[in-house]
Amino acid sequence: MQRIKLFIKNLMMLTLILSISLSSISLSFAKEKGDYVKNAESLKALGLFLGTNKGFELNRKSNRVEAAVMLVRLLGAEETALKEDKTKPHPFVDVPEWASSSVSYLYNNELTYGISDTLYGSKNDITPEQYMTFLLRALGYSDKDGDFHLNNSLDFAHQIGMINNNELSLLKSKEKTGILRDYIVMMSYNCLFTKMKNEETSLLISLTDKGVISRKNFENASKYDNYLKQFLIEKAYLEESKNVNNTVEGEIKGVWISYLELQNIFPNKTEAQFKETISKMFKNVKDAGFNTVFVQVRPFGDAIYPSNYFPWSYIISGTEGVNPFYDPLEIMTDEAHSQGLKIEAWINPYRVRNNNKALSTNNQALQWLNDGSNRVIKINSGIYYNPANEDVQNLIVKGIEEIIQNYDVDGIHFDDYFYPTTDMSFDAVDYQNYLLEGGSLSQAAWRRENVNQLVRKVYKTIKSYNPNIKFGISPQGIISRNYNNQYIDVEKWLSSSEYIDYICPQVYFGFNHSSFPYDKVVKEWNDLIKNDDIDLYIGLAAYKLGQEDAWAGDGKHEWIGTNDMLKRMIDEGRENSNYKGFIIFRYDSLWNPPKSLKSQIDRELNLITLN
Numbered sequence: 001m002q003r004i005k006l007f008i009k010n011l012m013m014l015t016l017i018l019s020i021s022l023s024s025i026s027l028s029f030a031k032e033k034g035d036y037v038k039n040a041e042s043l044k045a046l047g048l049f050l051g052t053n054k055g056f057e058l059n060r061k062s063n064r065v066e067a068a069v070m071l072v073r074l075l076g077a078e079e080t081a082l083k084e085d086k087t088k089p090h091p092f093v094d095v096p097e098w099a100s101s102s103v104s105y106l107y108n109n110e111l112t113y114g115i116s117d118t119l120y121g122s123k124n125d126i127t128p129e130q131y132m133t134f135l136l137r138a139l140g141y142s143d144k145d146g147d148f149h150l151n152n153s154l155d156f157a158h159q160i161g162m163i164n165n166n167e168l169s170l171l172k173s174k175e176k177t178g179i180l181r182d183y184i185v186m187m188s189y190n191c192l193f194t195k196m197k198n199e200e201t202s203l204l205i206s207l208t209d210k211g212v213i214s215r216k217n218f219e220n221a222s223k224y225d226n227y228l229k230q231f232l233i234e235k236a237y238l239e240e241s242k243n244v245n246n247t248v249e250g251e252i253k254g255v256w257i258s259y260l261e262l263q264n265i266f267p268n269k270t271e272a273q274f275k276e277t278i279s280k281m282f283k284n285v286k287d288a289g290f291n292t293v294f295v296q297v298r299p300f301g302d303a304i305y306p307s308n309y310f311p312w313s314y315i316i317s318g319t320e321g322v323n324p325f326y327d328p329l330e331i332m333t334d335e336a337h338s339q340g341l342k343i344e345a346w347i348n349p350y351r352v353r354n355n356n357k358a359l360s361t362n363n364q365a366l367q368w369l370n371d372g373s374n375r376v377i378k379i380n381s382g383i384y385y386n387p388a389n390e391d392v393q394n395l396i397v398k399g400i401e402e403i404i405q406n407y408d409v410d411g412i413h414f415d416d417y418f419y420p421t422t423d424m425s426f427d428a429v430d431y432q433n434y435l436l437e438g439g440s441l442s443q444a445a446w447r448r449e450n451v452n453q454l455v456r457k458v459y460k461t462i463k464s465y466n467p468n469i470k471f472g473i474s475p476q477g478i479i480s481r482n483y484n485n486q487y488i489d490v491e492k493w494l495s496s497s498e499y500i501d502y503i504c505p506q507v508y509f510g511f512n513h514s515s516f517p518y519d520k521v522v523k524e525w526n527d528l529i530k531n532d533d534i535d536l537y538i539g540l541a542a543y544k545l546g547q548e549d550a551w552a553g554d555g556k557h558e559w560i561g562t563n564d565m566l567k568r569m570i571d572e573g574r575e576n577s578n579y580k581g582f583i584i585f586r587y588d589s590l591w592n593p594p595k596s597l598k599s600q601i602d603r604e605l606n607l608i609t610l611n
Contacts, residue, residue: 034058034182035512035557039189042228045221046213048074048192049185058182064130065099065122067184068112071134072102074188076212081105092120110144111137125178128171129153131187135162140197147197162194163187165596166546166560186561193231205235226607227563248574252502252537252581253608254292255285256346259299261587262328263315271326278328279335284591289609292342294413294583297329298399301352301365301385305329305407309399311360321360333407344411344470345403349396349454351417352376352383359383364395377426384420387450387487388430397457404465411470412462416506418451419487447487455499472502474539474583477509477521479528495530502534504583508541510565511572514553519572526576535580538573540566542589545604546597562600567607 032055034040040056043049050073051057062070072081078101085101088108095103103120106112111134115121132153133143141147141156148156154175158168167190171183192204199206207213218238222229232238265277285293297304302313302320305327314320316328329345336343352365359366365383368375368391375389385392400412424431424443431443441449455473462471475482475490482488493499505525509516526536544559545566552558559565566584573579584590593601 032056032058033512033554034180034185035555035560036182036186036189037512038225040185042221042225043074043185043189045223045225046192046217048076048207048213049188056181056185058185059180061178062126062181062184063122063178064120064124064126065095065103067126067131067134068106069099069102070181070184070188071111071131071138072105074191075138076207076210077105078102084108090114090120091118092122093118094122095120096122106134126184127176128174128179128183128187129176131179131184132157132171135187135191139191139194139203140199157187160194161599162190164546164561164600166548170557170560190561204231205237208237224568225564226567227603230603230607248579248581250580252292252342252535252583253290254294254344254537254581254583255290255590256583256586257281257293257295258346258586259296259313259315262296262304264588266316266324266328267318271324271331274326274328275331275335278332279339281587281591282332282335282339282341285587286339286341287609288590288605291340292344292410292581292583293332293336294344294346295329295332296346296348296415297403298345298347299351300348300354300357301363301383303399305403307399307402309364309395309402311363314357319360320357321362329403329407333409337408342410344413344472345407345409346413346415347400348415348417350385350387350392350420352385354382356381374427374429377420379420379423379426382420386427386430387419387447387454388427388434393450393454393457396454397461400458401461401465404462404469409469411472411501412458413471414455414458414473416474416476416482416486419447419485422485444484444487448483448489451488452492452499455493459499470501472500472504472535472537474504474506474537477505477507477539478516479505479524491528494528494534497531497533500534502537502580503529504537504539506539506541506585507569508539508544508585510544510549510552510555510558511568512552512555512558513549514555517555518569522573522576526578529578532578534578536573536576536578537581537583538569538579540569540582540584542566542584542601542604543586545589546593546600563603564607566604570608 034056037058040049040058072078081101081104085104088104090100090104090107092103092114129150133150136148136153136157143149154168154171157163163171167186193202195202196206218232222232222238229238265274269277282293298310299313299315301310303310304313304316311321312323316322316324333343365376365385369378369383375386375392377384377386403409403412431446434446439446459471462469475488476486479490482490490503494503503525507518507521509518509521511518522538529536545562547559549556549559570582573582590601590605
């Protein structure tokens with residue numbers, strides 16, 4: 001009778017495992033919800049996580065007995081647990097049959113204990129401290145010997161590098177409460193890459209050496225987990241594919257260098273010092289596999305080069321109009337090309353000020369602001385050129401003509417600032433004059449045509465001088481907001497040969513964003529292009545790495561603890577027919593991140609380098 005019971009018990013356990021395996025085969029990112037779906041997929045491919053007959057169920061809480069089963073699976077010890085259960089049973093009366101062998105295994109290996117001599121606390125929610133304690137014990141650390149304690153298990157895990165600052169904060173916010181299976185998956189995944197106590201070997205490699213993880217498992221998981229792939233290549237457990245570079249011919253791999261970076265390196269710099277600093281920055285860009293820099297040379301109706309139309313920018317010295325007595329743009333153009341990089345001059349066409357910095361007396365914007373002509377407008381604390389005015393359009397075009405004639409730039413680049421407000425009052429007089437002259441467009445449509453006029457003039461000016469110089473625009477990622485808030489008609493531009501060479505929407509959304517998932521937004525932009533001569537670049541948000549994306553809904557934690565977010569985005573972009581490159585915002589986010597995020601950013605950057 002005892003043998004029959006044991007047989008039925010083991011059969012039930014194997015049936016459960018098999019049913020979970022079969023039910024999870026068809027799971028995909030799109031069908032599952034959770035911040036760490038990707039980690040769950042990797043663990044599944046490695047054979048270390050299965051889920052339930054309902055999928056991964058990452059957004060529900062887990063109890064202590066379920067966590068025990070998950071841990072045994074992570075350690076690849078299910079078969080051993082089943083075999084040993086009959087000779088080394090646990091003492092707890094509240095453990096269900098389907099989990100009994102797992103609890104016995106963990107109990108006998110001193111990886112878990114009960115809440116009393118006879119109770120395991122099976123139905124109690126598992127807390128982050130408790131599950132982290134299980135994992136630390138699995139790595140060889142002992143709370144009995146004083147390596148750590150239950151109440152500081154999260155801090156200790158952070159100390160040994162298992163979790164980063166953001167993950168520590170996230171888990172601590174759930175202290176003493178049950179946690180989602182989502183977070184258990186994250187902790188389990190991170191544990192694989194953590195070294196065992198007093199060893200140089202990680203848990204992942206240890207499991208591999210024991211035969212728990214096969215080469216086939218590695219290959220399956222590495223197909224979409226680039227961090228895992230690189231880790232295994234570095235450890236010589238996986239050969240690097242000869243076809244690792246899934247690149248697109250002529251692909252632009254760009255980095256935005258904004259005035260925020262420049263204002264940090266300009267003050268008190270001699271010409272030689274500026275040249276040395278910018279040379280190092282460009283070398284970082286080049287060494288990481290990028291090929292183009294987009295440098296903000298006119299951020300505020302000013303210039304970081306000697307101009308006949310705009311004053312010296314205040315970001316150089318702190319005061320607008322102060323001559324540094326060298327030409328930063330010439331230096332940057334020469335340095336970029338000497339290192340094999342392309343350089344595009346990034347311009348904000350309409351913005352004059354967004355702070356209280358004084359305008360210099362020779363600034364055309366100041367003169368127009370004070371002459372009552374409405375060519376320059378003040379809205380709240382900002383100052384802007386009025387897009388409706390022909391003198392403004394001509395000034396902007398002359399400034400661009402000045403750049404392409406005097407500097408060997410590879411392109412002119414506009415960002416996403418066009419009309420400063422949806423308020424219809426500031427240009428009401430201009431609109432009335434337009435109607436009196438026979439115009440029939442609505443005020444919103446009239447505003448879009450004002451922008452269209454400028455863009456057409458810029459494009460024609462550039463192509464008349466040198467057809468090889470590119471002109472592109474980087475609008476906001478949400479198409480409707482461009483049309484309704486910024487008054488730019490991107491659909492018209494992308495259906496014509498008179499406006500731009502490329503469009504680079506700022507798709508600063510993750511794959512799990514509730515309203516604007518990355519892959520869907522990219523496809524919408526790709527499908528909007530009707531002129532085959534216009535290329536699609538994708539603007540990527542490196543500044544979000546490691547941060548909570550507050551407006552992303554279900555995907556708000558997606559950027560935290562990532563290893564290959566940017567790589568996945570680039571790969572996804574390449575699947576689109578009009579794709580021709582990407583630009584990452586911005587330099588400091590990659591090379592000068594907060595110390596707490598440096599390891600994460602380095603891993604992300606390393607995968608781009610391999611790309």
